[in-house]
Amino acid sequence: MDLGKYLNHWVVVAWSAGPYGHVVDYGRIEVASDDLGVEQATMVALRQFRAMVLAGWPIGVVGGETLIPQLCFIDAGYMTDVVYAFNRESGNRFIPSVGRGASQQHQQWQNRETQTGSVVQHLGEGFHINWLPNANVYLAEVDADHWKTWVHQRLSTPTSRVGAITLFQASATEHLSFAKHLTAEVKTEEFISGKGMVTKWDRKRKQNHWFDALYNACAAGHYCGVRLVEEERRKVPVKPKPAPDPQRKPYIDVERWRANQRRFWGR
Known part of the structure; x- marks a missing residue:
């Protein structure tokens, strides 16, 4: 979900075996900042989104499961x-996230975390989950450039191929605004000394909010277990037990043991 002063943009993505991605629904929630003040209005809009999420989306047919x-x-x-x-009152179904991109004004994605610890609790593909003890929340830091590239690769994949993302059926013009958001940025590549070829996304139009919401939804899907390539489980070979050595003496001296039995027990 991408937040704004007057509108919050959200996207719901479902994944089936393959995997195949499907944009189930998307929309906007109005934020009454002028009437309530931006902080209170943002919280009201987030709670509205939470109620919608917890109500769920129908599987297959309207009115069904x-x-x-x-x-x-x-x-x-x-x-x-x-x-x-909002996270503290709602639980970890709703995790705060920040996108780090090479062309963004705020902090860039610089160093990929390589191991977990007291702060980094989970390492994912182009993202990691941090624990912030002072705020008592988990925070997802997402490589925006990586996941924007990933989303466009999924959208350009033929719908019959594994990894494709499709949209729900609609009229010819219903997805027009959504498509404009997804194409509001252009991918560029630049060679930077010491880093090599760096990919970044430059914004050409201001309205890119559903694009941000979609790449965050896909990163969240990876955290939930979505993988384009399933790894085969490595079979650990079982070491055969060594055959007994007939020449090897037993651990117990049988003759001495029998002599002690006769000595102490008269056997």
């Missing part, structure tokens, strides 16, 4: 304290 999303990454680059407070 519903499925609740396992995890939601909530943009914490804006109204950070409000998002942290």
Whole structure:
């Protein structure tokens, strides 16, 4: 979910075996900042989103069984304290996240974490989950450039191929605004001394919020176990037991043991 002063943009992605991704739904929630103040209005909008998520989305047909999303990454680059407070009252189905990109004004994604510890609790593909003890929350730090590239690769994959992302069926113009958000940025590559070829996404249009929401949803999917390539479980060979050596003496001196039996027990 991508937050803004007047609108919050959200995207729901479901994954089936393969995997195949499917944008189940997307939308916007109005934030009444002028009436309530931006902090209070943001919290009200987040609670509205939580109620929608916990109600779930129908599987197959309207009115049938519903499925609740396992995890939601909530943009914490804006109204950070409000998002942290929302996480503390809502639980870890809703994890604050921040995107780090080479062309973004805030802190860039610089060093990929290589191991977990007291702060880094989980390492993922292009993201990691940190524990912030002072705020009492988990925070997902996401490599925005990596996941934006990943999303566009999935969207350009033929729908019959593993890894493709599709959208729900709609009229010819219904997805137009969504498509404009997904194409609001352009990928560029630049060689930087000491780093090699660096990929970054440059924003060409201001309205890119569903793009941000979608790449966060896909990163959350990876955290939940979505993998494009399944690794085969390594079979650990079982060492055969060594055959007994007929020439080897037993650990117990049988003759001495029998002599002691006769001595003490008269046997």
